[in-house]
Amino acid sequence: MDFDDSPDEATYRARVRDLLEQHAGELLHLAPGQEGVDARRHEPEMRRTQRVLAEAGLVGVTWPREYGGRGGTLVQQAIVAQELARARVPGLINHIGIGMCGPTVIAHGSQDQRDRYLARLLRADDVWCQLFSEPASGSDLAALRTTAVRDGEDWVVNGQKVWTTLAHVADFGILLTRTDPERPKHAGLTMFVVDMHAPGVSVRPLRQMGGQADFNEVFFDDVRIPDSERLGEPGEGWRVALTTLMNERVAIGGAGGDIGLPVEALVEHARDRLPALDGDRQVLARQAVGRAVVAALAARYTGYRRLTVLSQGGIPGPEASAGKLAATEAARLVADAGVRLLGDEAVYAATSGGDDRWQRTQAWLPGIAIAGGTDQVLRNILGERVLGLPPEPRSDKTAPFSGGRR
């Protein structure tokens, strides 16, 4: 057992650090206190930053070399992430493409698709998004209604997607559609690569409860997609989507990354605010801070265990869902303790100094317990696939989709 870098890892880390220093002038950096960069406002700089990093070999670290990656380990990828954070370089604009779309194209795309898309994706020449969720199909993704109908060499798509991160800047998306409503719901789906600039595609920002618009709605109105942009066989869309979804859950908390504000931010906040509280309040606040720290560290170290298994060649499994559950719960405890430490200012949306980190995170967490699998869906997955408990009886898996629709 060992949390230090191995000699190889240390060498790699040093090289990454060198590269980041060397290219510092070409990269976006976060100002002190700044947590992220809005792609709506800084798209060109974000694309440039990713391109520079890609050329330095720091994007797609674990991707196969033949697709522009470095054939590296998950630990190397984690090292790059740590060093980027250390250097205050913001998250990559194409994180959805790298984490979810790219791996799906690698697994299910044609050689032609891989050649055309993957290298450009890594360089952020093209930004990607994922078009799965719909208003009437959230947890029950396979109930989606966006249709694709074959017409000569093309498919014609109509419908609406929702909760699409980055759709407003994306060049391409992976799009899950229903191509055969007479088959059972999971069997009638087909996946495509869609050109987000094609006629008939329109994007509208979707405002969340916190007021900001991190997501979009995307409307498809007779959008034509050539059959050559199909990912996998017709009717195989569900299997293709599972590849994407598993990568999603690993990405969201599955490997022990913090969700919401890092626990270190809470500790720093407590250091500032605790002394101002009266004695009884300090006792209660320490309980809340202690509880949040324990939950966050437990989630973090559990992520390290999972990362260790993956780096030894393990396959990402349903356990990743436990990571997301734990990270979500830890994030709740961290945010609630942080808000309460604000004292009187906790009833406002920001402190008098304009700091809104705690309240903003508080308003963002209810979505986290929903996005990428609700807490309830994740518990079903874990109960059935990890603990081996029996599934609930279901009738919707076998009935033709069109018959099951309301």
Next chain:
Amino acid sequence: MDFDDSPDEATYRARVRDLLEQHAGELLHLAPGQEGVDARRHEPEMRRTQRVLAEAGLVGVTWPREYGGRGGTLVQQAIVAQELARARVPGLINHIGIGMCGPTVIAHGSQDQRDRYLARLLRADDVWCQLFSEPASGSDLAALRTTAVRDGEDWVVNGQKVWTTLAHVADFGILLTRTDPERPKHAGLTMFVVDMHAPGVSVRPLRQMGGQADFNEVFFDDVRIPDSERLGEPGEGWRVALTTLMNERVAIGGAGGDIGLPVEALVEHARDRLPALDGDRQVLARQAVGRAVVAALAARYTGYRRLTVLSQGGIPGPEASAGKLAATEAARLVADAGVRLLGDEAVYAATSGGDDRWQRTQAWLPGIAIAGGTDQVLRNILGERVLGLPPEPRSDKTAPFSGGRR
């Protein structure tokens, strides 16, 4: 809104108090600190106590006069309960008979059965028990396997019941059996009155996790029951049992009575123990005590609301399940706060002074979340019957019972 006695109620209370003073010499009384009396050891005195109370008109207050009751209101019954507690008279030995068996005989018995049983029940000339649960059918009561087979004018019963309160002292029981295994599970049941002294009935105490044996197992080995002891029609047993069960849930916490130790005991305990704690610990202990008091009062006043509705002619409904849930949760908070206030002594089964109230209650509560409807079953009942949420799909309601058996 008014928590005081009305003039009528005050008159009634005064009369009850008079009667209890008048008969004090003939009644069992709890010693200071004593919470209850063991029917195994004090059966004759307990029977005598109930008989004296019955003759004074204080048993079966709400029962119709024609069956030996007083035709009184639920409020009068609550007044009697309060005055008995105030006079430190322990709970009646025949509480199962009065609360559950008797009302079932009233609702579903023949005139002959009512004449033979009810007056004697109220006087504790006969003690009654309820024989429903079986090892393989707990929450799913209708899956029971004890059979009754018609043989001439009799039925012959074989099987096993479990969790039977008072079976070891009971003279009669109401017994739910399966008389037609070819019908769907709920439709093949029949209820009987069984003579607990009949040949083939044997009773074995069932030891609980806390070590004591409040319950029994009851075995039926070719026990003959005359058809005249049937309660309701053959195949109607489920409907008959529902009468009993609804009365059970009202009895357990449904009307706001405390489960476990009364919250006043916690407050008194806190008064003793709080000053010995250091300051930080006092802060935390007050949070726990406050939380328990709030939960207990909320459950109690919600019970008063339900009692008010009932006393105005309302029918006991599924809401009683909410009362049991709330009282169970309050009891947990009360017991846990009480145990923690013991400090070092909390790790033992009793204090150095021999007081085991808190630990005993702690060890008894897991059973309360199970007996008389698990928390999960109660939530289903409330969700479906009060909130109107859809039931889960079920196949076991229609299939013949014998086919569904493992």
Next chain:
Amino acid sequence: MNFDLDTDQRDIAAGAREFFTGSASPAAARAGLEGGAPAPGRKALADIGFLGITVPEVAGGSGRPLLDLAVVAEQGGAVLAAPSLVTAARAAVLLADVPELAAQLADGTTAFAVLDGSVDGSAPSIDAADATLFLGLDGGDLVVGEGEIVPGRPLDATRGLASVRLTSRRVIASDAAELWARARQVAAVVMAAEDLGGADRAVALGVAYAQEREAFGRRIGSYQAVKHMLVDAWAGVEQLRSLVWWAAWAADSAPAELPLASSAAKACAASTFERAAGTLIQVHGGIGFTWEHDAHLFWRRAKVDRLLLGDEAEHLDAVARLAVAGAL
């Protein structure tokens, strides 16, 4: 014993429901976050007489018990009405012996707010953002005066929160600590009543959605995870209702019970409303997390109210202290 609303109170509730349904809504609460005015607004509340329910008749009020006001407040809470009846109830207690000010409270001609904490820079106080005359406790004396208002960026705009520094002050009662405490207890009861209304509505909206929305071939309310979440939220609301009624009744009929009852009700309100609003969002899934859906407006109210007039920890502590001191 008779622990239920009487016919009068049921009529009052029905009237209040009708009024608030027509004059306030979560949509108005949403608009408030972007600068919209409070709904129904102070004038409308005064015109229908709600600001004066507990103001004595000599001062132009209705001189009714707090329970009547609580019943009305519950209906306002259900649609996130603003301004809050908390101020009306609290100021009515404070101004019981100052009929000329009480009259201005009841008829809405003066916009009062009651300041929590120091009058030289108060804690965030309810409906202070657009008030013109402030009541505060200044070293044991009850004072009234004008002030400088510093509002924060609203999390829940319907609460009109602001900090205030008094720029003028006039003593209207000396040695007023006890009166002040009682007024704050009454305020806690009314806020608990508003929270009861909000929580009750949140659960009702969640139940309605769970009865309709389908996933995996079944209505989602048939899944135990959803069903039990809603049941627990509903059961919490029923418990809260009992404590609110008890506390309001105590204010009118058993003043010795008010301190414990009001703290019990307020502590219960904080966690119950928060859970109900969180459940509302979770049951709705993605749509419940959008700006356009009403769920977050209940959630905002819950997140703010849980901290106002003493948070859960303060009131649990008070309950324990009072109980141990013999109040139970």
Next chain:
Amino acid sequence: MNFDLDTDQRDIAAGAREFFTGSASPAAARAGLEGGAPAPGRKALADIGFLGITVPEVAGGSGRPLLDLAVVAEQGGAVLAAPSLVTAARAAVLLADVPELAAQLADGTTAFAVLDGSVDGSAPSIDAADATLFLGLDGGDLVVGEGEIVPGRPLDATRGLASVRLTSRRVIASDAAELWARARQVAAVVMAAEDLGGADRAVALGVAYAQEREAFGRRIGSYQAVKHMLVDAWAGVEQLRSLVWWAAWAADSAPAELPLASSAAKACAASTFERAAGTLIQVHGGIGFTWEHDAHLFWRRAKVDRLLLGDEAEHLDAVARLAVAGAL
């Protein structure tokens, strides 16, 4: 980074599992409540070398890291073995410079117990009920001595709890407060490891039952209420495992992290084991509530352990203080 057991440690775990499965059981824990002897008992633990895992080789121990001991302790916890390895680990730290006593610890010739609280009437201390030599902190000095034993009525007989008053004492180290603190941290880690084993087994038993038992025509594990309860308990166990490993690793390799890590692990153990054991009973329904079923033996262990060596509140407070002071 490599955060997993290595092959050696997996072998140790397998060996320990085999040993404990053959020599201890919940049935033995039940018998203990009626006067039965601890199983496997001190001698058997000494003979297989578990009491000396962290005792230096010069004193006849194995001189292995605490992580090895934690891996063994987990297996013991799964079958509620007694006496606890907590004492072995804690005494090994205290006796690191007293080889002749350490040798008696490792070979089991002396039954040691470590006293919490005052040596003139200690707090309930683990396996003190049948110990013959006691270690305690007496005004900053580490002392060893004989004592008068006052056991209480056991809630969980496997913990051998008793209060002790030293009747003789000999100082074996002065100014030992720091050593004492470190030993207690190590003890907390080992108890967390035993709790991990108990919680893991409780969840496994609950899962197995839910896979078999039927109600309403389905196996009960297919109901979300049961499934999600088990998932939450299981997820808690996985979280606890990570903290236990981290804390044990810190004791060996990053002593500066031990105070925070041990408190985190112990705090997590308290609530995790309690939840797992409660879930075990609830999933079983009536049968889980009987004396003859094993469920209550896990429950008893959880109810006692949560309070030993500092309860959750003490350790959460420590975590917060340490983190704020810069340990995170």
